[in-house]
Amino acid sequence: MLDPEHLAEVFTTLIDNSLSYRVAPIVTVVVLTTSEVERDVLASYQLGASGYLTKPIDYESLFAAIRGIEEYWFAIVRRPGVS
Numbered sequence: 001m002l003d004p005e006h007l008a009e010v011f012t013t014l015i016d017n018s019l020s021y022r023v024a025p026i027v028t029v030v031v032l033t034t035s036e037v038e039r040d041v042l043a044s045y046q047l048g049a050s051g052y053l054t055k056p057i058d059y060e061s062l063f064a065a066i067r068g069i070e071e072y073w074f075a076i077v078r079r080p081g082v083s
Contacts, residue, residue, distance in 0.1 A: 028050045028073055028079075029048060029049045029050055029051075030049065030050055030051040030052070030053060030069055030073070031044045031049050031051070031052045031053065032053050032055050033052075033053075033054065033055060034054065034055050035054065036054050040052075051069070053065060053069065
């Protein structure tokens with residue numbers, strides 16, 4: 001879970017590290033949090049998040065959400081430079 005006050009620092013560090021080490025041509029950041037506050041959603045997207053998901057409270061729903069994220073980003077979405 002990301003602390004909203006440190007969200008910008010986390011994104012900046014992640015992107016800087018990816019660019020400096022050439023880890024991937026595109027950085028995908030999905031925020032998984034308990035916050036349903038609209039300003040947190042907006043701030044995440046303004047900082048470059050690719051998605052924002054409010055974490056379900058029960059494990060079954062959480063794992064279903066994670067499987068959905070995995071399916072979307074690794075099986076459905078097509079990104080340049082990634083086979």
